[in-house]
Amino acid sequence: MTxxxxxxxxxxxxxxAKTIPVMIDPALAAGGWPGGQGVQWxxxxxxxxxxxxxxxxxxxxxxxxxxNESSDQFISVTQSQPTYKYAVMCIGPWVVSTTTFETxxxxxxxxxxxxVRNVFTPGNKLRFSRRGYFTPEKxxxxxxxxxxxxxxxxxxxxxxxxxxxxxSMI
Amino acid sequence: xxxxFPPPPGSYKIDFGGMDLxxxxxxxxxxxxxxFEVAVDPALAKGGWPGGQGVQWxxxxxxAxxxxxxxxxxxxxxxxxxNESSDQYTAMTGQQLTYGYAVMVAGRGLISTSSYExxxxxxxxxxxxxxxxxYGANDLLYFSLRGLWSKxxxxxxxxxxxxxxxxxKAVNEFFLGVQFTL
Numbered sequence: 001m002t003x004x005x006x007x008x009x010x011x012x013x014x015x016x017a018k019t020i021p022v023m024i025d026p027a028l029a030a031g032g033w034p035g036g037q038g039v040q041w042x043x044x045x046x047x048x049x050x051x052x053x054x055x056x057x058x059x060x061x062x063x064x065x066x067x068n069e070s071s072d073q074f075i076s077v078t079q080s081q082p083t084y085k086y087a088v089m090c091i092g093p094w095v096v097s098t099t100t101f102e103t104x105x106x107x108x109x110x111x112x113x114x115x116v117r118n119v120f121t122p123g124n125k126l127r128f129s130r131r132g133y134f135t136p137e138k139x140x141x142x143x144x145x146x147x148x149x150x151x152x153x154x155x156x157x158x159x160x161x162x163x164x165x166x167x168s169m170i
Numbered sequence: 171x172x173x174x175f176p177p178p179p180g181s182y183k184i185d186f187g188g189m190d191l192x193x194x195x196x197x198x199x200x201x202x203x204x205x206f207e208v209a210v211d212p213a214l215a216k217g218g219w220p221g222g223q224g225v226q227w228x229x230x231x232x233x234a235x236x237x238x239x240x241x242x243x244x245x246x247x248x249x250x251x252x253n254e255s256s257d258q259y260t261a262m263t264g265q266q267l268t269y270g271y272a273v274m275v276a277g278r279g280l281i282s283t284s285s286y287e288x289x290x291x292x293x294x295x296x297x298x299x300x301x302x303x304x305y306g307a308n309d310l311l312y313f314s315l316r317g318l319w320s321k322x323x324x325x326x327x328x329x330x331x332x333x334x335x336x337x338x339k340a341v342n343e344f345f346l347g348v349q350f351t352l
Binding site: 018041042043045046047049050059091092170 | 191200201238277278279280307308310332333335336337339341342347349351
């Protein structure tokens with residue numbers, strides 16, 4: 001017997017860990033983000049606040065709710081995060097199912113050739129890609145090996161709607 | 171500095187300009203980790219410690235979980251200093267030292283602390299002038315050889331204990347924002 005999980009959000013939470021309300025930088029506010037977006041700290045020399053921007057491989061954590069998800073339309077919180085320039089960041093050992101991962105390898109995304117799929121294997125380490133998505137690759141060679149999660153279940157369109165299930169360890 | 175309040179005429183939007191943190195302690199906790207009551211070893215009890223002090227486990231002759239000053243390893247860090255100004259003339263003045271205990275924090279969370287290394291190990295221990303450590307957002311943090319937060323890995327091959335969430339600057343009273351991963 002299997003459960004039927006409603007995956008109506010970018011991040012579906014199975015086990016909650018810690019959350020931190022953070023402010024977001026102008027790039028995030030203007031560009032928006034999906035739930036599960038990896039973020040890293042950014043300094044603002046003039047304000048005593050804790051602020052994040054898109055991850056380029058480092059962490060902070062990941063953002064729980066997207067800036068404009070379909071499940072948030074026509075309700076009181078519609079676009080409240082980019083409007084008021086805040087988000088909710090997740091740290092610690094979460095178990096989530098998410099659509100925010102790199103489907104294709106970095107080389108194939110940025111090269112001229114055909115797209116090559118990333119292989120997600122249960123138990124393998126995940127990092128943040130150069131745009132802050134979960135990926136098995138270490139895309140930025142200049143950084144230490146900053147792994148942020150492990151794969152629980154690989155994306156599969158038949159059994160999990162193509163969501164990646166992972167355990168974070170940030 | 172940008173004026174955030176009151177909002178511009180005709181606007182209903184209030185741009186939240188940041189928190190007003192009262193930093194009256196060595197270690198200000200914004201997101202709490204796990205806390206443990208631990209015994210302190212004789213060196214800690216004698217020397218005292220600031221809030222945010224890194225500690226590591228040490229074997230004791232009694233059946234008590236005991237910590238000592240970190241020399242790069244962890245344990246965790248101590249939440250309250252042994253003799254902070256905010257604890258003067260209260261019921262708990264000096265009680266951690268008196269009773270030989272402290273409250274250790276581990277796990278994941280966010281703090282703002284004054285207990286970090288301001289100068290490089292080489293300049294602290296060498297004969298030359300002191301060389302400031304320049305902290306940047308997302309720098310990995312370690313415990314120094316005396317258990318303070320530092321971006322230098324003073325003890326080789328030991329794990330990082332956090333990342334820089336906020337750099338020391340005038341508007342935060344030169345406290346270091348630490349996202350700890352202990």
